[in-house]
């Protein structure tokens with residue numbers, strides 16, 4: 029039993045964090061909004077050069093052979109920075125599923141990877157409108173019983189507005205040609221669902237932490253009644269409440285990642301648990317952060333909403349709190365004897 | 374390309390129990406199966422029940438289970454925090470009696486380990502392990518609750534003794550306990566948290582008067598302690614004269630943190646709540662589903678967090694103000710779970726003597742769960758600590 033990260037891991041997290049601190053500033057995110065081009069190719073390339081995009085592919089597939097725990101930590105930082113590019117989606121949803129795809133499909137995906145830093149978008153009933161399809165080389169499309177691989181040129185799609193301007197979504201109109209399969213569907217579908225929950229959970233704890241940090245800084249700066257509003261207890265307690273929620277959501281994300289790595293039979297439950305806790309933390313972070321900012325928090329000008337908007341979207345897709353609750357409830361009532369004190373690990 | 378590769382190796386987090394840890398669990402389980410009393414003991418807040426619980430402490434000690442993390446020479450087993458968590462899991466699963474000496478073993482114990490002299494450790498830890506000294510805590514005073522630095526009870530050094538005068542209150546278990554530990558003002562000219570000392574006081578000394586206070590359940594779970602020229606030898610001073618505040622803060626950290634409230638306790642409550650719900654599902658609205666999920670999800674998160682913290686501590690880390698986060702989390706969780714149980718019980722939720730669906734137990738636990746957000750520093754005080762020390766907000 030060692031529920032600790034290694035030193036390498038901390039260093040690694042720091043590398044990502046400092047890259048994103050330089051490359052993914054609020055103003056660069058706003059530039060993307062105004063140009064309606066939130067996918068910044070140069071930032072994508074820099075991230076790609078670090079090896080992050082293919083970090084969890086095996087070494088023979090050109091990756092770093094990194095595990096899901098490392099990935100989750102990395103994705104948390106992407107949440108913290110509000111990174112628009114779909115790096116988390118690429119690594120968690122596409123690359124991490126690779127070993128499960130049938131050979132032919134695997135080769136298609138691999139050849140796209142090998143041809144440079146290309147992106148493969150993904151759509152699923154739990155997150156039906158793919159991100160940045162305009163920048164993708166191909167789309168993986170899951171429906172209720174099959175999945176398809178479609179090259180971008182074989183797709184007709186139109187843009188869909190997201191409430192988070194840095195999420196450029198599309199609706200698919202028609203498909204000219206695809207490779208379709210239902211081989212191994214149950215396994216793949218359950219794997220992608222679990223990863224969707226976990227990925228959004230990791231992003232959300234990063235986002236919640238960012239909102240908390242922005243709020244802590246703001247309340248030190250803003251004075252009313254002749255002193256910083258951060259000295260008022262009502263404000264302190266609102267922010268402390270966020271800190272508590274984040275603290276207890278974090279280990280659920282790390283545990284869920286470890287369960288995927290460990291092929292734990294309860295990994296789907298653990299991923300749902302992570303999303304459930306993280307969505308609640310992020311929800312409180314949104315509410316209390318705006319409140320602590322007063323009217324400033326209600327403006328387009330303040331950076332807070334850059335992160336809040338992303339959190340709203342991520343809470344909603346890949347299974348919101350209500351869906352996760354349902355999954356947990358069903359598991360609890362059908363396998364109650366395998367849950368609790370003796371079954372945490 | 375792949376700049377990171379050189380810098381990092383595959384991560385070696387391992388969150389499964391080792392074979393040795395599993396063997397240890399089996400050992401705990403079989404000992405408890407043989408030794409936990411079949412009939413539940415009387416309430417520990419009655420005279421007879423208190424002595425039954427003392428007897429249980431002695432039984433635990435006969436198997437060397439008083440406190441597994443202590444060194445062997447003090448009655449422990451020299452085990453690590455993970456093993457302690459495993460012990461606790463088995464303890465709660467076996468529904469073993471409440472630890473009447475928890476103020477001693479979980480709070481004073483670690484404090485002695487950190488600040489005590491060798492003589493103090495051998496004297497007090499061993500007597501604690503055997504159940505010969507059952508401890509109460511003496512921090513609060515009528516004028517010093519949340520504001521503990523307002524303590525006024527004095528201990529004046531006279532030669533080799535302290536002379537103590539004043540009053541403590543809300544001291545849990547003090548009605549029948551043998552000793553109390555707490556803060557006393559040793560420098561009469563001092564103010565606030567300066568000039569306080571951490572002193573251990575036997576409750577059977579001349580001049581000590583204990584007045585039990587009935588709690589919500591009607592039993593004297595805490596007491597007032599009056600000191601009228603009580604003479605205590607300087608050997609009973611823990612740490613240096615005037616260093617009491619620093620030591621007390623360490624004890625408070627243990628209390629809020631993982632020691633007093635190990636996760637098994639809440640996971641066990643969540644499991645019982647789930648069973649209660651399943652037995653009564655047809656009377657419940659779908660609203661209860663979300664509460665059942667919340668109970669499982671939060672108690673599981675608490676357990677994960679504590680294992681995460683224990684792993685960090687084993688690797689040489691320490692916990693500071695983070696323990697305030699946990700104190701809020703477990704106390705609110707405990708109250709939410711008991712409130713939910715009472716809703717499931719419907720109109721039986723007032724039958725304080727009923728064994729049907731364990732109603733009496735739930736009601737008692739429900740009342741006790743109101744205390745969690747108050748004792749060990751109220752949750753409002755914890756939020757102030759979080760805001761000021763973890764988030765950097767001004768006082």
Ligand SMILES: Cc1cc2nc3c(=O)[nH]c(=O)nc-3n(C[C@H](O)[C@H](O)[C@H](O)COP(=O)(O)OP(=O)(O)OC[C@H]3O[C@@H](n4cnc5c(N)ncnc54)[C@H](O)[C@@H]3O)c2cc1C
Pocket residue numbers: 261509510511512513514517518519520542543544545546595744747748749750751752753754757
């Ligand atoms: C079941 C139980 C067992 C206990 N056992 C012990 C024991 O063994 N030994 C011991 O010494 N004490 C014990 N206590 C006492 C406990 O430590 C105190 O009750 C606690 O510290 C609060 O002090 P108080 O009761 O005087 O409340 P007060 O300090 O009067 O607080 C009343 C209310 O005001 C709020 N408040 C006070 N100050 C502030 C502030 N600065 N900011 C915001 N809100 C504030 C509090 O949060 C609370 O809601 C126990 C209490 C209970 C309920």
